[in-house]
Structure formats: structure tokens, C-alpha cells
Amino acid sequence: MNDAPTQTYLKPSDAKSWALCARRVWLDNKGMPDIEIPEDAFEALIIELGLGHEQAVLTELKKEKNVHTATSPEDTQRLMAEGVDVIYQAQLLDKENRFVGYPDFLIRHDSGEYQPADAKLSLSEDKKEIQVQLGFYRRILNVNLPAIVFLGDGKTAEIGDEANPITNQFVTEMRELLASDTEPLVRYSHSKCRACPYYAHCKPAFEAKEEISLLYGVQGRAVDELEKQGIQTISDLAASTPESLPDVPYLKGYEKKQRAILQAQSYFSGEVHIITPVNLPDGQWVHFDIEDNPLTGTGEKHVYLWGFLVPDFSNADFEYVWTDTDQQDEQGWLEFLAQIEEYRARYTDLVLAHYSQHERSTIRSYAKRYGMEGNETVQYLFGNESPLFDMQKPVLESLVLPLQGYGLKDICKHKDLVNFQWEDDSSGSQWSVVQFNRFLAEDNPEEKAQLKAKILSYNRDDVIATRRLEEWLRAKFMT
Known part of the structure; x- marks a missing residue:
């Protein structure tokens, strides 16, 4: 697609950054030359999968309609005047309002008007940036027809006048931002800021202030x-x-x-400040962590790895359930339940320790997915004597730590706290998703095996980290 004619034009591709942070979208548009943007493998994967989804939608449209690819705003207008069925990679330009937009498709309605349409990996059209983007296209086209969203799970949704208020807000705020030569004042948000490409640019100023x-x-x-x-x-x-x-x-x-x-x-x-005494349950602990892929064609997360660390808690005591693709999803779920029953039989006082609510909520969603809420193992996991224990709970309830985030890695990597280091310092949950998608795409058996080994090593370190956290809590706060 062509770039916007000038950076003073408003473009709906800014909607995602705008929804996250005013400074981020300002920096995106000002093109600050002294800011080095780090590569983001996860974002690159999202873009790659998004383009694949767009091509899949294009293929389906070509089966039923004549599709023409636009080469410029003028060419887009010509194709619309001719009344072609579908215009791919349309280019819309409103010089009077200084709007520019590039919808994936313009689809001719029976009325003769065109509906803007985008292919999105998202499973819902309710996301703010999607509402803005499609609402913006409708505004440029000046149509009453709803815009169309081809969602990541194969469903189709529509966006109509309900998106007008948020679209108008976007236009008003973006005009104010682009008219200013001063970075907008914003607040720090650890979860949002550390995932932002401008983190290294903004963080020192927050600290200095x-x-x-x-x-x-x-x-x-x-x-x-x-x-x-x-x-x-x-x-x-x-x-x-x-x-x-x-x-x-x-x-x-x-x-x-x-x-x-x-x-x-x-x-x-x-x-470290102690608010209340730290309490950990007695019993035989097994540490538990999952890796899941949210980027599936079905829209349902696929847990490709259910990992466990059993006594004596060494590297050799790492056990797991693995599935190669989401086609084996149910098989992996059933093997996980069987693994739980094995531990239940082995340890009468089992404590299945994890960090954060993610594991518990994932098990619940899987039970619902496969209609197994009444399954005996599932009821055991969620019953009054549930072995599941979230280690984040005593940390948050009892301790104040010298940290800006209370994630597992925040605590465990800190040299004055747990001081456990992952073998691959760059690894993380998004890293794992990237590696698994590379695993899915890889045809070479040796390369595939190496990717799997990397993911297993990372998950093993995750459960060892929760073990080290348990030991640290017991040694420092329970003696």
C-alpha cells in the first residue's frame, strides 16, 4: 500500500496506538530520528498471520466475485465508478478533511454503494481500534451501509453507526495531537509501557520525574x-x-x-515489607505451568504444552504433555487430566502450584470446551479440596517488593530476591508463541525438533522458577 500523502493526514492505521497511548501515536507520526525501535518478533508474527488471513479472505471472495486490485486513490475512484464487485487494497483520500485510508476491500452492495471491509485476526469486532478503523472508512466513503469485518475465526461481523462516537473522538484527538510539537503528557503503566517500542525513550523521563x-x-x-x-x-x-x-x-x-x-x-x-505472614499449604508440591497459542484458526487457544516439575525438583524431574497441532487439542487435554490422576494417586496431599490465575482459568475453559464440567478429575481440581494453588496470591497479600511488576519473572530474576535466571534470557510467553508457530511452519524434522526443545527448556525453567520462589518464600518469611 502507498504511504499517506503527508503526515498531517489522519489515517485509521493509527487507531491501535491511539487506543493504547497518546504519546505512542504522537511518536509514531512525528518519526523521531533519534529513537531506535527494537524488533518485535511477536508483532512480526501477528502481521504475518494477518496477511495470511487477508489472503484467505481474498481467495474466498474471488470464488464468488470479480476482484480488482486498486493501484492509487484515483484508480480506486475509477473502479468504484465502473461498479466492479470487489476492490482489493482500496485507497481512499479525502483532501478536504485530510483523511486517508486503506481498507482491505471495498465490496459493492446491491444498492450500488460500497461497503468497506477488513480482515482481522481478532475474534471480536468490539475492539476500539477495529471500531475506529471501520468507522473511519465509512466516514470517508460517506455511506450508511455497515462496514464488514472478516474475523479470525471465520465469522463475519458488521460495524455501523454505533462506531460513530468513537470514530469522531479519534478524529478530534488525533487532530489535536498532530498539531502539537510537544510530546503529550501521559502516565506510566507497567503492563502497557514495557511492551511499547518507545519504552527506552520514555522510561528515563518518568524516573527522573x-x-x-x-x-x-x-x-x-x-x-x-x-x-x-x-x-x-x-x-x-x-x-x-x-x-x-x-x-x-x-x-x-x-x-x-x-x-x-x-x-x-x-x-x-x-x-521487602511484610504486610501479613506468608502462608503456604502443606503437602507434596508439583509445580505446573502451561504454554498456549492464541493464534489459531478456530479462535480457541490451543495449549500445546502442559508442564510439571515433580520431586526431587531437578531438571530431570520435568514432565509434560505436548501436542503438535490444535488438531490434537482434545487429546492433549485428556492426557493432562490423566496426568493429574497419576499425581493424585502418587501424592495423597497433592499441591498443584502455579503462578497467576491463567492456569486455573484455562483448565476451566477447556472443561467447558469439551463439555466436561462434571468430569471427576475436573471436579477434583475445582472442588473444596482443590490441589490448585496460585502462588501469586500470598505474594500480593503478604509482601511489598521493590518491583514495578509482580510477574513471575519480575520476582525471580531480581538479583536481591529469588535470583533465578532462565537459560534463554530472551524467552517469555510471547517468545514461546513465536517459537511454536515456527514449529508449525517448519518442515525440516531436525529444525522442528530443535524448536520443540527450546520451548520445553523454557517451560521447564518456568516451573523451576516457581519452585525457587516457593523455597525463597519459605526460607525468608516462614522460618
Whole structure:
């Protein structure tokens, strides 16, 4: 597709960044030459799969309609005037409003008007960026017909006038952003910011300012109100007391205020603060972690690896259930349940330890997927005597750590905390998804085996990490 005629034109491709962060979309458009954007293998995979989905939709359309590829805005107008069935890679230009857009398809309706259509990997048309993009195309075309979304699971959805308010908001805010030569003021959000390509650019300024939103558990909306009350920096918050701290939205009550203040103090001192005693269940622990692929053709996540670390908790004690493709999804699920029954028989006091709610919610969704909510093993996993134990819960309830995120890797990699290092420092959940999709695409048996080995090694390190976390909690806070 052609680039926009000028960066002052509004383009719906900015909708994703706009929905995430005003500064991000501003930086996208200003093209700051001194900012080096790191490569993102997961984002590259999304783009690759998205293009594949677009081609699949194109193939289906060609079976029923005559499809013409546009080469320019003028060519798009010519094809529309001719009344062709489908225009692929359409190029829309509104010079008066300074709009430019590139819908994947324009599909001629029986009325003679054209409906904009996009192929999206998403399973829902409700995402803000999708609403904006398709609403923007409708606005350029000035049509009342709904736009069409070809979703990632093969379903088709429509977007109509309900998207007008969010589209209008996008247009108004983008015009204001692009008219400014000053970076927008924004708050820090650990989950969003560390996944942003501009993380290295923005983070130092947040730190220099002692931006309070750097602290875990303190939302930007609370920071807005704290600043109005004269609490401008992390130092200000660290010097406060729960009694002196005013009630502000999302930071009310003694416990929340105390935790925020301790988090601020820990930011400088590196200390660990104990809120309540750490309690871990007795029993025989088996550490458990899953790897799943959200990028399937069915739209349902495929757990390709159910990993376990059993006593004596060495590298050799890593056990797993693996499936090569989502065609074996049910088989893998049944093997997982069989594995649980084996552990249940081996350990009468089984504790199946995991970190965060992801494993529990995934098991529940699989039971629903295969109509097995009444299965005995499933009922055991979710019953009153459930062996499932989320290790994040005692961490969040009992401790304040010198961290901006309380993920497993945040805690375990910290040299003054658990200090466990993964063999591949670049590995992570998105990394695992990328490796598995490469595994799916690989034809060479040796290369395929190497990719599988890398994923297994990563998952093994994950469950060893939860074991090291257990040991650290017991040694430091339960003696």
C-alpha cells in the first residue's frame, strides 16, 4: 500500500496506538530520528498471520466475485465508478478533511454503494481500534451501509453507526495531537509501557520525574488526584502516612494507602515489607505451568504444552504433555487430566502450584470446551479440596517488593530476591508463541525438533522458577 500523502493526514492505521497511548501515536507520526525501535518478533508474527488471513479472505471472495486490485486513490475512484464487485487494497483520500485510508476491500452492495471491509485476526469486532478503523472508512466513503469485518475465526461481523462516537473522538484527538510539537503528557503503566517500542525513550523521563505511576498498584487516575493534593513525586508519597494521605479515587482505605506508601519507600530502599505472614499449604508440591497459542484458526487457544516439575525438583524431574497441532487439542487435554490422576494417586496431599490465575482459568475453559464440567478429575481440581494453588496470591497479600511488576519473572530474576535466571534470557510467553508457530511452519524434522526443545527448556525453567520462589518464600518469611 502507498504511504499517506503527508503526515498531517489522519489515517485509521493509527487507531491501535491511539487506543493504547497518546504519546505512542504522537511518536509514531512525528518519526523521531533519534529513537531506535527494537524488533518485535511477536508483532512480526501477528502481521504475518494477518496477511495470511487477508489472503484467505481474498481467495474466498474471488470464488464468488470479480476482484480488482486498486493501484492509487484515483484508480480506486475509477473502479468504484465502473461498479466492479470487489476492490482489493482500496485507497481512499479525502483532501478536504485530510483523511486517508486503506481498507482491505471495498465490496459493492446491491444498492450500488460500497461497503468497506477488513480482515482481522481478532475474534471480536468490539475492539476500539477495529471500531475506529471501520468507522473511519465509512466516514470517508460517506455511506450508511455497515462496514464488514472478516474475523479470525471465520465469522463475519458488521460495524455501523454505533462506531460513530468513537470514530469522531479519534478524529478530534488525533487532530489535536498532530498539531502539537510537544510530546503529550501521559502516565506510566507497567503492563502497557514495557511492551511499547518507545519504552527506552520514555522510561528515563518518568524516573527522573519520580512519576508516582511507576509504583505497582498506583493507577494514573489516583496520581492525578494526589498531585492536586500536593503529592507530586514518589519521595512525597514515601514521606506520607496512611492517616495523612487523602482519599482519592482508586486509593482509598488504610490498607491501600499503607501499601502504596510502602511501595514508594521500597522503590528507594530496595527493602521487602511484610504486610501479613506468608502462608503456604502443606503437602507434596508439583509445580505446573502451561504454554498456549492464541493464534489459531478456530479462535480457541490451543495449549500445546502442559508442564510439571515433580520431586526431587531437578531438571530431570520435568514432565509434560505436548501436542503438535490444535488438531490434537482434545487429546492433549485428556492426557493432562490423566496426568493429574497419576499425581493424585502418587501424592495423597497433592499441591498443584502455579503462578497467576491463567492456569486455573484455562483448565476451566477447556472443561467447558469439551463439555466436561462434571468430569471427576475436573471436579477434583475445582472442588473444596482443590490441589490448585496460585502462588501469586500470598505474594500480593503478604509482601511489598521493590518491583514495578509482580510477574513471575519480575520476582525471580531480581538479583536481591529469588535470583533465578532462565537459560534463554530472551524467552517469555510471547517468545514461546513465536517459537511454536515456527514449529508449525517448519518442515525440516531436525529444525522442528530443535524448536520443540527450546520451548520445553523454557517451560521447564518456568516451573523451576516457581519452585525457587516457593523455597525463597519459605526460607525468608516462614522460618
